[in-house]
Amino acid sequence: MTDHLKREMKEALIRDAKSGGVSRRDFLTYSIAAGMSVSAASGLWTSDVSAATPQKGGKFRIGVHDANTSDTHDPGTYLSVGQIQLAHTHRSYLTEVTPENTVGADMATEWSASPDATIWTFKLAENATFHDGRKFTAKDAIASLNHHRGEDSTSAVKSLLAPIKDIKADGDHTIVIELDQGLADLPWFFTDYHLVMLPAKDDGKVDWESGIGAGPYKIVNHEPGIGTELVRHDGWHREGAYFDAIEFIALNDPNARQTALITGDVDSITSVDLKTMALLQRNKNLVVDNIPSGSGITLPMFCDQAPFDDVNVRLALKYSCDRDELVEKIMFGTATPGDDYHVSPGMPYAPTDIERRPYDPDKAKFHLKKAGLSSLDVNLSAADSVLPGAVDMCVLYSEQAKKAGINITPIREANDGYWADVWMKKPWTFVKWGARPTPDQMFSIAYKDDAPWNESHWQNERFNQLLLSAKAELDDTLRAEQYREMCMIARDDGGTVIPFFANFVYARNKGVARNDAVASSWENDGGRSTHRWWFA
Amino acid sequence: MGDVLAIVAKRLGLGLFTLLIISVLIFIAVELLPGDIAQAVLGQQATESTLAAKRAELGLNDPAPVRYFNWLKGAVVGDFGKSLVSSESVTDAITPRFKNTLFLALFAAVIAVPIAITLGVLVALFRNTLFDRVANVLTLTSISCPEFFLGYILILYLSVQTGWFPSIAKVSPDMSLFDRLHRTFLPALTLVLIVVAHMMRMTRAAIINLLASPYIEMARLKGTPAWKVIVKHALPNSWAPIINVVALNLAFLITGVVLVEVVFVYPGIGQLLVDSVSKRDFPIVQACCLIFAATFILLNLAADIGSILTNPRLRHPK
Numbered sequence: 001m002t003d004h005l006k007r008e009m010k011e012a013l014i015r016d017a018k019s020g021g022v023s024r025r026d027f028l029t030y031s032i033a034a035g036m037s038v039s040a041a042s043g044l045w046t047s048d049v050s051a052a053t054p055q056k057g058g059k060f061r062i063g064v065h066d067a068n069t070s071d072t073h074d075p076g077t078y079l080s081v082g083q084i085q086l087a088h089t090h091r092s093y094l095t096e097v098t099p100e101n102t103v104g105a106d107m108a109t110e111w112s113a114s115p116d117a118t119i120w121t122f123k124l125a126e127n128a129t130f131h132d133g134r135k136f137t138a139k140d141a142i143a144s145l146n147h148h149r150g151e152d153s154t155s156a157v158k159s160l161l162a163p164i165k166d167i168k169a170d171g172d173h174t175i176v177i178e179l180d181q182g183l184a185d186l187p188w189f190f191t192d193y194h195l196v197m198l199p200a201k202d203d204g205k206v207d208w209e210s211g212i213g214a215g216p217y218k219i220v221n222h223e224p225g226i227g228t229e230l231v232r233h234d235g236w237h238r239e240g241a242y243f244d245a246i247e248f249i250a251l252n253d254p255n256a257r258q259t260a261l262i263t264g265d266v267d268s269i270t271s272v273d274l275k276t277m278a279l280l281q282r283n284k285n286l287v288v289d290n291i292p293s294g295s296g297i298t299l300p301m302f303c304d305q306a307p308f309d310d311v312n313v314r315l316a317l318k319y320s321c322d323r324d325e326l327v328e329k330i331m332f333g334t335a336t337p338g339d340d341y342h343v344s345p346g347m348p349y350a351p352t353d354i355e356r357r358p359y360d361p362d363k364a365k366f367h368l369k370k371a372g373l374s375s376l377d378v379n380l381s382a383a384d385s386v387l388p389g390a391v392d393m394c395v396l397y398s399e400q401a402k403k404a405g406i407n408i409t410p411i412r413e414a415n416d417g418y419w420a421d422v423w424m425k426k427p428w429t430f431v432k433w434g435a436r437p438t439p440d441q442m443f444s445i446a447y448k449d450d451a452p453w454n455e456s457h458w459q460n461e462r463f464n465q466l467l468l469s470a471k472a473e474l475d476d477t478l479r480a481e482q483y484r485e486m487c488m489i490a491r492d493d494g495g496t497v498i499p500f501f502a503n504f505v506y507a508r509n510k511g512v513a514r515n516d517a518v519a520s521s522w523e524n525d526g527g528r529s530t531h532r533w534w535f536a
Numbered sequence: 537m538g539d540v541l542a543i544v545a546k547r548l549g550l551g552l553f554t555l556l557i558i559s560v561l562i563f564i565a566v567e568l569l570p571g572d573i574a575q576a577v578l579g580q581q582a583t584e585s586t587l588a589a590k591r592a593e594l595g596l597n598d599p600a601p602v603r604y605f606n607w608l609k610g611a612v613v614g615d616f617g618k619s620l621v622s623s624e625s626v627t628d629a630i631t632p633r634f635k636n637t638l639f640l641a642l643f644a645a646v647i648a649v650p651i652a653i654t655l656g657v658l659v660a661l662f663r664n665t666l667f668d669r670v671a672n673v674l675t676l677t678s679i680s681c682p683e684f685f686l687g688y689i690l691i692l693y694l695s696v697q698t699g700w701f702p703s704i705a706k707v708s709p710d711m712s713l714f715d716r717l718h719r720t721f722l723p724a725l726t727l728v729l730i731v732v733a734h735m736m737r738m739t740r741a742a743i744i745n746l747l748a749s750p751y752i753e754m755a756r757l758k759g760t761p762a763w764k765v766i767v768k769h770a771l772p773n774s775w776a777p778i779i780n781v782v783a784l785n786l787a788f789l790i791t792g793v794v795l796v797e798v799v800f801v802y803p804g805i806g807q808l809l810v811d812s813v814s815k816r817d818f819p820i821v822q823a824c825c826l827i828f829a830a831t832f833i834l835l836n837l838a839a840d841i842g843s844i845l846t847n848p849r850l851r852h853p854k
């Protein structure tokens with residue numbers, strides 16, 4: 001091949017890849033076919049395609065689901081997807097989940113901990129301003145965190161911040177946080193979507209009512225349940241925010257949302273209906289993003305109740321679950337198979353060397369025999385409000401388990417009141433968990449022996465010891481080892497079957513470009529598409 | 537005319553009484569819903585202590601009758617309270633959306649009523665012909681389809697495939713009238729398709745009903761053309777049932793459009809009501825329901841007055 005031809009091919013490839021017509025994998029294949037080495041091709045992708053210089057301009061219109069008339073600006077009551085997306089756009093946080101799913105700087109630029117991880121120092125950005133021009137200082141940061149603390153706080157994250165004993169300012173741009181226990185994950189805590197930075201009022205309370213924040217865009221017009229219009233905040237202290245303006249449009253009906261994307265009324269939507277996903281993918285002007293998330297589906301069984309009190313019964317049920325088939329048929333491929341420990345592949349410290357438990361009816365029979373049983377009859381409660389297709393999933397699981405001589409009877413429970421009357425009340429239930437950023441948070445909430453939401457009533461001494469010691473462990477290697485061991489214990493002894501982690505499935509117009517990596521904490525790049533993406 | 541005014545006054549008085557009863561019923565219904573607003577607002581992750589703090593903040597610890605009378609005290613002087621969820625004033629939350637609902641209803645009515653009555657007269661004139669059959673089959677088909685289905689069909693053909701109209705009817709206050717009409721044309725058309733059949737068939741039935749009367753026969757015998765018999769002799773006497781069915785359909789255009797609002801993402805009052813019920817936001821639910829009830833009461837009243845005014849015997853009683 002002549003050099004000239006090579007160059008021409010290369011340019012054509014880059015052009016196609018930039019416009020979204022060629023995936024990374026295809027790009028590498030073609031480049032290698034054109035005589036490039038793997039590393040050169042990969043480097044070319046990073047330098048010339050994915051890192052294509054973002055362009056400024058345009059109005060980015062997002063059709064967002066779960067946006068309600070009852071949505072407020074009070075961060076303590078943030079709950080809906082609409083609120084979470086908006087919060088990451090007009091407000092800011094101390095730290096953020098980066099596109100690589102690590103913890104990164106937002107309003108805090110750097111941080112350090114005392115050796116036992118009980119005293120933390122966060123340096124704050126000195127050039128950050130609120131939308132009304134006020135400077136962001138330690139006073140604002142402290143007031144913002146205190147909004148979620150204290151006796152009369154109605155914040156949903158009151159318990160998350162319970163370990164904080166005291167927060168003090170050290171000058172205008174440093175805060176010192178004192179904890180009543182060592183917490184190596186504290187910087188991760190501050191990525192929580194409730195913990196936005198707000199302007200402080202003179203009395204030490206925050207002003208959340210006005211909607212003023214220090215985020216990349218400021219609100220021009222906000223109608224809850226209808227939409228929000230924003231323009232770029234020129235005083236934003238970070239790189240990015242390429243769009244001139246942002247518009248969120250509440251599109252709760254899946255059909256309305258997808259039609260609006262097809263007809264070009266919006267540029268991006270936050271959720272795709274799985275049943276019609278294939279049709280949407282056929283449209284050449286659209287890109288469907290299928291991003292693994294940490295949102296786990298769990299089937300917790302009461303470990304203190306027969307027959308689940310025998311670990312062999314639990315193992316039999318784990319072996320009789322064909323996760324690949326469930327992902328394929330129930331989730332249309334938009335999920336990541338689980339391995340019965342609640343750490344998704346995207347989480348920090350996720351072990352990579354544990355071989356996933358296969359579907360093995362013979363092994364299941366073996367464990368059943370070891371438990372002294374020839375067959376097993378159990379009920380599994382589910383409701384479609386937890387996950388569309390939940391009951392179907394239980395029916396399919398029950399078919400899979402039949403081969404091992406296990407009779408699972410799926411029970412369709414009422415949608416209303418499922419969390420109050422079924423979850424944590426019946427011995428085996430279907431549950432969907434929102435993603436937690438770190439293994440520590442997930443384990444502490446739902447697997448620790450005395451956790452109020454220990455949904456499987458599981459007690460394991462070694463696991464709980466490790467949980468406590470890993471909490472304050474600042475050495476990452478040691479910490480990763482501890483979490484790996486905990487994962488193994490949960491996998492082999494725990495009372496929870498985790499068939500899969502549900503993916504985020506969202507879609508955008510081909511004209512909207514993004515970097516290769518996206519945060520998997522929330523829809524649309526962890527809710528930060530508004531300042532990370534751009535119009536190509 | 538004095539009699540008409542007396543009737544109006546009496547009916548308005550009764551209407552207010554009806555509204556009072558309805559407000560009690562709605563309050564009881566919202567109370568009976570499982571779960572409470574603190575739980576609905578704070579979600580699954582709320583702990584007991586945050587729930588208790590929220591309940592205290594919203595004044596939910598008072599007994600139910602006390603809360604009802606507190607609301608009523610404000611309502612009689614025109615203060616409908618604040619949304620329990622967003623603490624926005626109910627009037628502020630409802631007014632822009634109610635305006636949108638009224639706009640859509642008016643838009644649909646302006647198209648639907650003339651079409652329905654003209655068609656009704658025409659099919660009465662050409663009754664039992666092919667035209668009559670076709671008009672009936674088409675309008676009955678459209679009224680028999682669920683409105684969301686009609687909406688999707690219209691979106692498919694008039695928006696996705698041709699691109700003539702936007703699929704989402706997002707309106708804002710600063711839009712020009714033409715933009716607004718263009719944006720809301722598909723939802724309005726859906727509503728038109730739903731209400732035309734009812735009004736058209738009532739017009740047809742009312743006119744045909746009269747055609748056997750001796751005075752119509754008289755008109756025919758003196759050689760009046762068929763169209764004139766219907767327009768000049770039959771129609772004036774059939775206004776009463778037509779006005780009634782028109783009023784009923786206008787009320788539907790205001791109160792029954794939740795599905796159309798959802799399909800076209802139109803920011804009307806129906807969506808607000810549904811959201812508020814799911815959050816147990818009593819003041820908003822109450823206000824929306826009272827608006828709906830008042831719509832029915834007023835439109836029925838208007839229909840009755842209309843029947844009186846179009847009927848000389850009632851207008852000039854002995």
